[in-house]
Amino acid sequence: MTGHFTTEAIVLNSIDYGESDRIVTFYTLGFGKVKGIAKGAKNSRKRFVNNLEPFSYIKLLIFQKENRELFIIEQADIMGRFDKLMFDIERLAFGSYCLELLNEMTPEGQRNLKVFELLVKFLIMLNEGANIKTVVTVFEMKLLSLLGYYPHLDACVSCKNVPISRNRIFFSSAKSGIVCYSCKGSEISLMPVSPGAIEFLTLAAKTDIEKADRISMPDWASEECENIMGDFLRYQLGKELKSKKFLNKLQAMTERQEAIGKTHSP
Numbered sequence: 001m002t003g004h005f006t007t008e009a010i011v012l013n014s015i016d017y018g019e020s021d022r023i024v025t026f027y028t029l030g031f032g033k034v035k036g037i038a039k040g041a042k043n044s045r046k047r048f049v050n051n052l053e054p055f056s057y058i059k060l061l062i063f064q065k066e067n068r069e070l071f072i073i074e075q076a077d078i079m080g081r082f083d084k085l086m087f088d089i090e091r092l093a094f095g096s097y098c099l100e101l102l103n104e105m106t107p108e109g110q111r112n113l114k115v116f117e118l119l120v121k122f123l124i125m126l127n128e129g130a131n132i133k134t135v136v137t138v139f140e141m142k143l144l145s146l147l148g149y150y151p152h153l154d155a156c157v158s159c160k161n162v163p164i165s166r167n168r169i170f171f172s173s174a175k176s177g178i179v180c181y182s183c184k185g186s187e188i189s190l191m192p193v194s195p196g197a198i199e200f201l202t203l204a205a206k207t208d209i210e211k212a213d214r215i216s217m218p219d220w221a222s223e224e225c226e227n228i229m230g231d232f233l234r235y236q237l238g239k240e241l242k243s244k245k246f247l248n249k250l251q252a253m254t255e256r257q258e259a260i261g262k263t264h265s266p
């Protein structure tokens with residue numbers, strides 16, 4: 001692939017490179033995930049304004065020389081910004097987590113229209129005030145499904161039976177699905193899960209992201225879903241995402257503040 005290309009893109013990540021350049025990772029409509037270099041972007045802010053910051057929705061003009069992995073970013077015109085995220089630290093933190101997750105899970109140069117569409121719709125929903133936990137769960141489940149990592153949630157991964165006593169099921173990140181009580185044996189690393197949480201995950205995968213707000217997930221279910229998905233994604237990626245670590249700290253801080261608030265209220 002050589003020559004000039006234009007495509008719509010969302011900026012996933014942007015880092016300084018050398019004296020004056022920036023290396024930017026995009027998820028594009030035309031080519032999936034790509035990396036490009038913006039020459040002189042650090043010094044000449046005029047040329048790219050802030051259009052190469054994460055969350056920017058842009059029209060990109062890129063150039064590729066023969067046998068070069070990095071694209072050269074020639075132009076980036078803004079198509080949309082998700083500005084409200086910048087004024088809400090919780091939304092921003094969850095949004096950053098989803099950008100990092102997508103970046104880690106997708107290979108470079110593999111076009112996937114549905115993934116692009118999911119990302120844009122997710123950012124619109126998050127920016128417009130959708131319930132954070134539900135829209136993030138829908139994003140995670142749909143992304144896993146589109147990329148072929150969707151866990152088996154309808155029957156036990158070992159014996160293939162649909163557990164009869166659905167209140168004694170476990171989740172195995174290593175086996176990528178649920179395990180029934182008889183197959184669990186002495187394995188202690190498996191997480192007990194409630195049938196309700198599994199139903200929410202299944203529902204999240206089937207729901208259009210624009211309709212995420214129609215799912216009403218009680219706190220206990222969203223907590224369980226978050227634990228299962230957290231463990232599963234950590235296993236799949238082989239590490240904890242940086243944005244996830246930040247998110248955990250932020251949540252712990254919020255809980256502490258709420259607890260302090262409660263003890264001080266009459």
Ligand SMILES: [Zn+2]
Nearest residue numbers: 156159180183
């Ligand atoms: Zn089984």
